[in-house]
Amino acid sequence: MSDETPVCSAKGCRTAAVWVLAWNNPKIHTPERRKTWLACEEHREHLSQFLGVRGFLKDVVRFEDWREPEGS
């Protein structure tokens, strides 16, 4: 457990994150690998689109519901 407040991954944004965007770049990651970005309410759409148009986006989960996959 960390007492650091997770913040949004959007450039320059320091807002507390409320969403987890799980993504995978098939060119550099194995299929089961998940990279994660954090997003505030405002940037969820922007970051999702960025990943979505590249075909990288796998999942968008509320931060409190996110569980890091075992063994990652």
Ligand SMILES: [Zn+2]
């Ligand atoms: Zn943000």
